[in-house]
Amino acid sequence: MARKIGSDGERTRGAASSVAQALFARKGYEGVSMREIADGVGMQASALYNYWPTKQDLLRDLMERHMRELLDAWTASNPPDDPLARLQAFVRFHIRHHMRRIDSTFISYMELRSLDRQNFAQIEALRNRYERDLAATLDRGIEAGRLGQGDPRIAARAIIALLNGIMTWYRADGPVGPAALEEEYWSMVARMTGADQTEETPCSTPA
Amino acid sequence: MARKIGSDGERTRGAASSVAQALFARKGYEGVSMREIADGVGMQASALYNYWPTKQDLLRDLMERHMRELLDAWTASNPPDDPLARLQAFVRFHIRHHMRRIDSTFISYMELRSLDRQNFAQIEALRNRYERDLAATLDRGIEAGRLGQGDPRIAARAIIALLNGIMTWYRADGPVGPAALEEEYWSMVARMTGADQTEETPCSTPA
DNA sequence: CCGTTAAGTGAACAAACGTTCATTTACTGG
């Protein structure tokens, strides 16, 4: 075969990516062999090496793509500057974004340990950028007296852990729809950070 | 060698358990070989089969022990019946218990996928007992009007995910001590569930 | 119409895997 317009190889590469993503998410990086991935695409394991030099590079590629897509999508969503509005935007964005990418989300926070030192540092840096954006938002909210006291970095990690927990139990055919889920989780985060006190249901005279 | 009093094999078994736990936590079940575990104890891989029939049984043993220890410890702590007091007791207990068992905690929620069907069902059942206890507490608190509205099963999962998140970043030599951590997280959970409204800082006339 | 080249095959590699087994070691109860 040779390249058509749009490249034949590009299509195969994408298919292999998808299969690898699904398998890594279900059985873990170490639990999946190159042959298994190749089988899923319908080709030989050796052909995968036309696209990635090693299995490790394939994993790094998946995780890097996931993180860059996440950061880009967050920026592209044009989040408001106001701390409280931005916090709400973050929560809703995070849930919506990750719910459509359960496999790559799973991989990106379960398989950090399967990355070698260099790749780990690279992915970790991207992850930190995302986390720090949230921490900064919380910090500004606290500083302005519109969020409850607390360490913003701890709160940021807590919020992300809480939201990521969805992925471990959510099923599309389950009793809770995506919209209801988003409301439920936003209301939890709002209360947890004290964002509900200053906006929605003030219980004393506003300053 | 043969058994002394207290059994020589028991000691070896325990040592092998510890090494396996540390390795599984760091590199994952599939990423660790029987030879690697044996090396850590200072013996041959074949000797491990005196204690566990398969590698899978070794994993199941670690996870089952972790879950039973968790449930027993929670019961033994004699948690109060009052929903709000029990919720607070749960949060503090959970943090304290898991912080001293980071490795087995890691394994127990990362390696569920490495269990075969039967073992998975068994461990999942134990895990559900723990989760349902918390959900029931939340339910009673909501029913009594002393906690904010919300689905108690979702809230239970959210709380556990939030607390388990600690394990992914906490370092004993870090800036945050265990006591401060416990306070910070309890205050987050209290606000998140609305437990702070009815107890500590009532903002309107109690009914 | 031919030569270049991307894309994929299938066999092969050494290493590592979980597990088995005959054998050795060293202690204990009789």
Next chain:
DNA sequence: CCAGTAAATGAACGTTTGTTCACTTAACGG
């Protein structure tokens, strides 16, 4: 002091692992 036995050895098993490589296939540009 001997028989019995828990405990560990070390070689061996068949399989699977990630990866390499010489070779085929098929479409495009000139």
